[in-house]
Amino acid sequence: MTGPFQGSLLDCWDETGPRELGSSVRRTRLAHGAWIDVRPSWIAGADALFERLAETVPWRAERRHMYDRVVDVPRLLAFYDEDDPLPDPVLDEAKAALNTHYQAELGEPFRTAGLCLYRDGRDSVAWHGDTIGRGRTEDTMVAIISVGDPRALLLRPRGGGPTIKHDLGHGDLIVMGGSCQRTWEHAVPKSTRALGPRISIQFRPRNVR
Ligand SMILES: O=C(O)CCC(=O)C(=O)O
Ligand SMILES: [Fe+2]
Secondary structure (H helix, E strand, C coil), X not given: CCCCCCCCCCCCCCCCEECCCHHHCEEXXXXXXXXXXXXXXXXXXXXXXXXXXXXXXXXXXXEEEECCEEEEEEEEEEEECCCCCCCCHHHHHHHHHHHXXXXXXXXXXXXXXXXXXXXXXXXXXXXXCCCCEHHHCCCCCEEEEEEECCEEEEEEECCCCCCEEEEECCCCEEEEEECHHHHEEEEECCCCCCCXXXXXXXXXXXXXX
């Protein structure tokens, strides 16, 4: 289904799971009340997490209407609603750690988990904001863990302005917050480089998609 992912030789920690957040999280304020928080190498044992998710998650190919055609969504998907058991205990630990770190600021917990598998550089997500539900009108947060081959996450203000490129590495955390979903858009562009697979795990509050 996917090409091989070359795990990192350095990733041979005994412990697996999220490392500390705290002061290791770097916030960058963007225009219009948006921000991103970045915590590189947040997940210890990211190689093993990638392998387990690639094998055990019931990945679905989807098709969507685009104008007058039906096209393949260029990535595989899985969605875990708030009462669904997550596919790996490391994701439960990560969600709990995010809730501890962000609950005061967010005012509610992260509840759902969306997973995407980008099989190679041809898989992508087009420019969008997560505006199904409350992200359209309210400040919120979307927390994303990346495992697998690095990919670029692009961000651009909806009103026009320069695009920001953020490289999402193996085990990294990025959190889009404030008005980011409604005043900015994000995308993971296709790449012509020979890339291996990447899995993205997105935690969102209730009624944010
Ligand atoms: O691949 C990613 O990390 C981003 C996915 C995304 O933007 C989405 O599913 O809404
Ligand atoms: Fe998104």
